[in-house]
Amino acid sequence: MRANYSGVRNFLLGLLLLLPLCGGSAWAQAQSQDTQAQRQEVQPGNNAPTWREVRSGKEAYTTAKGREAGVLIQNEGQAWRKLRNGPIVQYGGWLVVLMLVGIGAFYKLRGPIGLHSPPTGKMIERFSSFERIAHWSMAISFCILALSGLITLFGKFVLLPLIGHTLFGWLAEFGKTLHNFVGPIFAFSVVVFVVKFIGDNWPRAYDITWLVKGGGVLTGEVVPSGRFNAGEKIWFWGGVIGLGTVSCASGLVLDFPNFDQSRSLMILASTVHVIAGLWFILWAATHIYLGTVGTTGAYDAMRDGYVDETWAREHAQYWYEDVKAGRRALPSGEPGDATATTAPTQVQH
Numbered sequence: 211m212r213a214n215y216s217g218v219r220n221f222l223l224g225l226l227l228l229l230p231l232c233g234g235s236a237w238a239q240a241q242s243q244d245t246q247a248q249r250q251e252v253q254p255g256n257n258a259p260t261w262r263e264v265r266s267g268k269e270a271y272t273t274a275k276g277r278e279a280g281v282l283i284q285n286e287g288q289a290w291r292k293l294r295n296g297p298i299v300q301y302g303g304w305l306v307v308l309m310l311v312g313i314g315a316f317y318k319l320r321g322p323i324g325l326h327s328p329p330t331g332k333m334i335e336r337f338s339s340f341e342r343i344a345h346w347s348m349a350i351s352f353c354i355l356a357l358s359g360l361i362t363l364f365g366k367f368v369l370l371p372l373i374g375h376t377l378f379g380w381l382a383e384f385g386k387t388l389h390n391f392v393g394p395i396f397a398f399s400v401v402v403f404v405v406k407f408i409g410d411n412w413p414r415a416y417d418i419t420w421l422v423k424g425g426g427v428l429t430g431e432v433v434p435s436g437r438f439n440a441g442e443k444i445w446f447w448g449g450v451i452g453l454g455t456v457s458c459a460s461g462l463v464l465d466f467p468n469f470d471q472s473r474s475l476m477i478l479a480s481t482v483h484v485i486a487g488l489w490f491i492l493w494a495a496t497h498i499y500l501g502t503v504g505t506t507g508a509y510d511a512m513r514d515g516y517v518d519e520t521w522a523r524e525h526a527q528y529w530y531e532d533v534k535a536g537r538r539a540l541p542s543g544e545p546g547d548a549t550a551t552t553a554p555t556q557v558q559h
């Protein structure tokens with residue numbers, strides 16, 4: 211008999227332990243209804259307990275199919291909105307302004323990086339047409355993404371008060387659609403660019419000397435480098451590969467929400483995407499400055515494919531010497547020792 215009693219007792223104890231697990235939710239709901247009913251007695255019209263329940267993030271029943279369809283309100287979304295429209299917009303906005311002012315001030319103080327010796331008039335091929343197409347596909351798609359991204363992030367605060375709801379609504383919608391479609395094109399162009407240029411961006415011992423001397427940018431010294439200097443290599447690895455991978459991967463998660471991503475993952479992707487995109491834009495601004503008004507002759511190289519031999523010797527000495535000595539081919543694949551030729555006639559310098 212004693213054994214039977216203890217068996218029944220253990221069974222009841224077990225039930226008691228399982229009760230909170232099985233009936234926890236129903237109990238909480240009943241309690242919430244109780245607290246709501248009590249609240250209505252003391253403060254009629256105050257639905258705080260119900261809303262607290264709604265915001266608890268618990269999955270409720272719905273006939274709608276889909277991941278998290280039963281969660282009515284997800285608090286993480288509110289935290290994300292506050293972070294995005296608060297510190298990210300504020301600090302990000304000031305960083306963009308600071309970068310533009312900094313570049314302007316640097317140009318005023320330093321001026322463009324020019325040549326130390328006079329041009330020879332002999333042109334050397336710096337980029338093949340395939341390389342230029344790869345660069346400009348990436349650069350143009352990047353600029354479209356940067357502009358439409360900036361409108362999406364800052365437009366509500368900067369443009370809306372200036373141009374009004376109708377025009378801004380149209381612009382924001384157009385920018386968003388453009389951003390969504392150009393994103394994958396940019397991602398593809400990054401892959402092509404990286405495959406094409408990775409060989410010339412491999413780190414070398416002389417890159418350390420270049421970095422220690424700051425590329426001679428402030429002293430005016432000519433510091434030798436390979437086809438690309440250490441500054442360009444850091445931009446290649448950190449900017450194009452690093453930030454390119456992070457912004458493209460997070461962008462694709464947002465672009466294709468049909469792979470059953472959770473809302474938490476989308477929020478994380480959005481936050482990472484905005485922060486990586488902003489750093490990418492800031493960094494690209496310095497590259498675009500150096501590739502245009504900041505360095506005499508650099509833009510011509512990327513536009514037409516040719517530079518003066520003096521430019522090649524002063525900006526990429528080891529590469530120039532290798533090409534002249536026939537140790538490496540021209541970018542188009544022509545033998546290197548045939549370089550003392552002039553550029554095609556349509557190129558005006």
Ligand code: HEM
Nearest residue numbers: 349352407411438442443446450494498501508509511512
């Ligand atoms: C839209 C404006 C842009 C201009 C005017 C521009 C200009 C240039 C120029 C002139 C060069 C050749 C430099 C040299 O001969 O050493 C170059 C190279 C390069 N550009 Fe751009 N660029 C632009 C946008 C971009 C963007 C948006 C990216 C990346 C997303 C980018 C990535 C690169 C890379 C990685 C190189 C080669 C450096 C290396 O491989 O190390 N460019 N660019």
